[in-house]
Amino acid sequence: MTEQQIQSKRIKELEALGYYVIKLIRTNKNGIPDIIAIPPNSDVLFSEVKSAKGKLSKLQEYRIKELQTFGFKTEVYKGPDPDGGPKEKRD
Numbered sequence: 001m002t003e004q005q006i007q008s009k010r011i012k013e014l015e016a017l018g019y020y021v022i023k024l025i026r027t028n029k030n031g032i033p034d035i036i037a038i039p040p041n042s043d044v045l046f047s048e049v050k051s052a053k054g055k056l057s058k059l060q061e062y063r064i065k066e067l068q069t070f071g072f073k074t075e076v077y078k079g080p081d082p083d084g085g086p087k088e089k090r091d
Contacts, residue, residue: 007034020070041071048074052081 014021019037038044046067064074
């Protein structure tokens with residue numbers, strides 16, 4: 001089996017056990033493991049970062065709702081408003 005096939009098999013196993021599984025492709029941390037498996041209702045925060053006027057795509061909206069159904073905390077973190085509004089916003 002190739003490493004990719006082994007990863008796919010392991011992802012299916014973990015999902016069958018109820019984990020929310022993320023296959024990492026590129027991260028800001030060298031050497032981080034390939035897969036994150038998070039049990040439901042874990043104290044995990046998923047943060048989507050947008051500019052002050054940025055909008056979520058339909059896929060991002062779907063993923064945020066999906067994560068919330070697993071009991072995870074989510075936020076949309078917005079940067080400074082160029083028109084002088086609040087410097088940051090969390091939803």
